[in-house]
Amino acid sequence: MGATRSARHIDAPLLALLLAACSQASPAASVRRDASTGRDAASSMDATATGDSASKREASVGRDAASLVEAAATGDSGAPSSDLPSVDPAALGLSLPPLIAMTTWVLNNPDVRIFSLLLSRHGELAYELYTPGIVRDEAEFMMSTSKSFTSAIVGAALDRGILSSTDASVSGLLPAWLFGDAGNEARFGGVTLKDVMGMQALDALEPPHDYSDASVARGAAFWVAPNRVEFALTQALLPAPGTSYQYNDITPMLAGGAVQYATGKRLFDFGVEVLLGPMGFKNAEWVGEDPTGIDLAAYGLRIRPIDMQKFGILFLNHGLWGSKQILSQSWVDTSWTAYVNTGAGVTPGYQNYGWFWWHRSDWGTEVHWTDGWRGQFIVVMPEYDAVFSMTADIETNDEVTDLGNFMTQFVVPALTQGTASTPALESELATELTAVNHGQSRVNLSGDPRMIPSIAPQATPIPFNPSATAP
Secondary structure, three states: OOOOOOOOOOOOOOEOOOOHHHHOOOHHHHHOOOOOOOOOHHHHOOOOOOOOOOOOOOOOOOOOOOOOEOOOOOOOOOOOOOOOOEOOHHHHOOOHHHHHHHHHHHHHOOOOOEEEEEEEEOOEEEEEEEOOOOOOOOEEEOOOHHHHHHHHHHHHHHHOOOOOOOOOEHHHHOOHHHHOOHHHHHHHHHOEHHHHHOOOOEEOOOOOOOOOHHHHHHHHHHHHOOOHHHHHOOOEEOOOOOOOOOOOOOOHHHHHHHHHHHHOOOHHHHHHHHHHOOOOOOOEEEOOOOOOOOOOOOOOEEEOHHHHHHHHHHHHOOOEEOOEEOOOHHHHHHHOOOOEEOOOOOOOOOOEEOOOOEEEOOOOOOEEEEEEOOOEEEEEEHHHOEEEEEEEOOOOOOHHHHHHHHHHHHHHHHHHOOOOOOHHHHHHHHHHHHHHOOOOOOOOOOOOHHHOOEOOOOOOOOOOOOOOOOO
């Protein structure tokens, strides 16, 4: 499907979205566990974009979060069962031929390292595909899709009055000692939280966004910094913060850091309290924190594909999960609205950016989507009350092309064609899903160890020590 690889042509109808059996997967996954979390600075960073405005809300919650989310929704009432109900796709108005064709495409292209494809509609799971060796409960590494979770956690802090406003300055959100001196603190006095959320703050390129000598050196220094928020505050500002735009992985540290210093907790731990726990996320962790215990706000979250679906459904439902308002509707509606035109130099389709969310309308319907380098995506389609998600480890830099082809050739047709289901079509889909889940694993065991799915955690968390680098 990607532009640089020859796609196999399928005479069968278009794509396959799953019958309920797909929560089963090959037992071959047990060969991969406890992979090293070492990574170099150049391969550590991700590729995506920027946004504007919101307000604060309700009362604070208390509860110490484990560094791993263990299981179902907490006793916070109103939450549905921990995983989504699986429903026959035809019962949700989906056409089976496009789903069959999508499944066949994945089956016939084993060189494309797809790990999972899931589709839900009306909050119910209609299609769930895992390639060989992948099982539902394995967490997978999120590149820049992690940024959208950071956005939601920032929103939760604003909803509770823990952060004051998106108009608050960076100087007002972080301890004065982090800036080093009064001059640097004053420099950030005119940079707001919404500037940070919209990638309109720092001039701080690093790999994989740029491979100049300066960017490579910056990325390496960022990776070994004892406090990455403090490091971010040493970087140059864009020529016109709030107007200029630059996508990088250092700017989000200011948003994540604001949450951590306001709560006294890791970004992940606070996220477990307010988001992941109430929604029943399982086997989640955030890896790669610095020695101070500050999480990488731009990447590093590990979650299950089915929990990616839940996140998309939460936004589709304007922050409502079951009968519980997890995020305020105003935050959801504001954060994923496109505010920033990222300019002609950015990949086509990336011209519209919200607060760590992308927006586009050239895939057959208007979508809000998260974009993780190498192929972790959550695509929310309000028109069809549907969410499509994908995980992969595609190293050819055409993963967005692949996603676009899945959307236009298979997903949107499945949602719109209206082909009646028959026993023969149901049997064909079930057969193809079974076939695609058997065979040779697509996990690259000799590649980036972060990308190896696992149920077991990849790392031991470092507790947050807010004063670790204080003078």
